[in-house]
Amino acid sequence: MTPSAPAPPSVRPGGVPGRRAPALRGGRAPRQGSVLTPYALVSPFFLCFAVFSLFPLAFTGYVSLTGWNTRREGSEATFVGLENYRHLVADPDAWNALRNTIGIGMLSAVPQLLLALWIAHLLNGRLRGRLFVRMGVLVPYITSVASVAIIFNGLFARDFGPVNWLLGLAGCDPVDWHSGLLPSWTAVSVMVIWRWTGYNALIYLAAMQAIPPELYEAAAIDGAGGWRQFLHITIPSLRPTIIFTVIVSTIGSMQLFGEPYLFDLTRNANGGAAREYQTFVLYIYQQFWFNGRYGYASALAWALFLIIVVIVLVNLVLARRVRGED
């Protein structure tokens, strides 16, 4: 029988229950002051949340009900009700952006997580200079998107880019990576994968190290090879972690902006001349900043918020079901 997945450290029953007792003694007799203290200590987060998240959220909701356009005088206070949302549902560019977002998301998240799992597995083994290599996989993550974009724009350049040069050596025709759905999605996804794989690999690695080595020893005695061990011990033990990374990278790909914005050489937030890789956030950005349509862009932003909420809920239900099967 495989044991159930290890619970996160915070939930795991603490080793020696009695150890906490002395610390409690000082805080005993919860009079007025100490009742308020924990609230006061967590308040900075909630204050920041209110100022930087809750208020913008509400204000964006309000703006989305107006016809505010910076290029039209006096449009700031025109209340248009749900007109922006009605327009949004019928806007082919918004749907196009949603499709691109999901497409690029799939194309980047799936290989990214598989690759991360594999890298984590390698890093978990015996390696020379293990710490160095483990830290090394995080380097793309701490590199700024802008410099990543400059490099990859060069790599994927149509006329004199190394990628096309390699393709040419292999006898293939040069690809215009900045146009067409598949080429541009691939190029943008490669940038995302490059940036996030190491990050996910480290998360997996941390979880892998929490797997009791006895399980592997027992499996080895039973004659299970490396691959079987990976499949039947590592993967099931990592299940909660995998669910976590899937949710986080799903949200991340719904909000994908930097890579497609910088990959467009014209910098007009169009995501390619035919909007091939214009993601949803990029579309919001374009409508807001370039076209000055504050009202409509706010409606788009709220739509994205709702979409993400739905996706997270679906994720949670699926995750619960997966966990339930165990």
Place this chain on the structure above:
Amino acid sequence: MLGTRAGRTAALAWITATAVLMTGCGSSSDEEGDSAGPVTLTVGVFGDSFTPELYRAYEAAHPGVKIKEVRADYGTHHNNLQAHLTSGAGAADVELVEIGQISGYLGQSDKFVNFKDTGVDVAQWTEAKVAQASTSDGSRLIGLPTDTGGLAICYRTDLFEKAGLPTKPDEVSALFPTWEKYVEAGRTFLAAAPKGTVWFDAAGNLFNGILGNEAQTYYDSSGNVVAGQNPAVKKAWDLAVEAVKAGESAKLSAFSAEWNTGFQRGQFATVTCPAWMLGYIRTNAPKTEGKWDIATVPGGSGNWGGSFATVPTQGKHQKQAVELATWLTASEQAITIYKTLGNFPSAVRTWTSPEVADAKDAFFSDAPVGTIFPASLEKAPVQVYGPQWGIINTAFGNALTTVEKGTDPEKAWSKALKDVAAAAG
């Protein structure tokens, strides 16, 4: 161990610290006095409009004034300006606004200093130029003209020679008296062109060049969007499409790294050349010096681009900023800028000054730029702009790029019109 009082004090200190941190970001602006004492003026630009030497000269003449340039690319610059206007803080003391964008800001003219009240000598520019930065009733002027983009055609003499075309400017100009002839000349060039070389850089730039000769493009004189109905726009579109189909375009996106590479490697033989393009080529393809020459633009005249210096009213040092903007756009400085950067002055009276009229550009085979650009501007029509002009132009540029990548021109055209309609929403 936290006692009750200690706990309360700690909590209070924590909250205070947080509050200080949170407000600290907002009040980090300079605490310099308004008039007395040293003042740092910021100038927001999106390209080479002024030179450090010019700033230093101003500082020398105005003790206590320091100038700092803030630079971003074209799109970012204008977006940031809009953001700062909306939020009421953060704009530079002097902000440059491009001609295609200026009318977008006229709707918020109260957020800029009205130069009608500052005693600037507006007679140094043409009425048409001043009108572009004025509200429709003429009561407010929000920007002072810096440079102007009189049109010409820059061409590579070495590539022309290899393709068996004439290389002397007069003969080259005679090759394409009209834009139709220009596209035709492209076919002749391609027939004998060196490998890997085409006629021009991008269809969008050709399109801009053709429209540079039209008074009305996307707006009519009463301010209605007529992009879809204006035959001049459709004509320019069709001609650009025809040129793309003939394989004359290098299909590069303007102002990209690949475009720069195209200049350096001679991927295209001609480029539509507003005066400010000379500086761009010189900076981005320095090794091509002497390989260029300049011919008259098809149609004989035209304008593409140019900027205005504005002073947002949110600035703390408006008076000094107005002074600086006035100085930077004055005729004398326009001549200096012209001599160092090649940006052609808007101020009409400079055109006859010997520094401008007799100027030759060594980088471009000693082309007599001092006569080429005034000639192009003198006959150029007064162009009508509107609030969405820049967005509309981008939409057509994108649509032409899709045509270059194989989209059916009819579909691309209707997509452009849809984008135009959406932009107005």
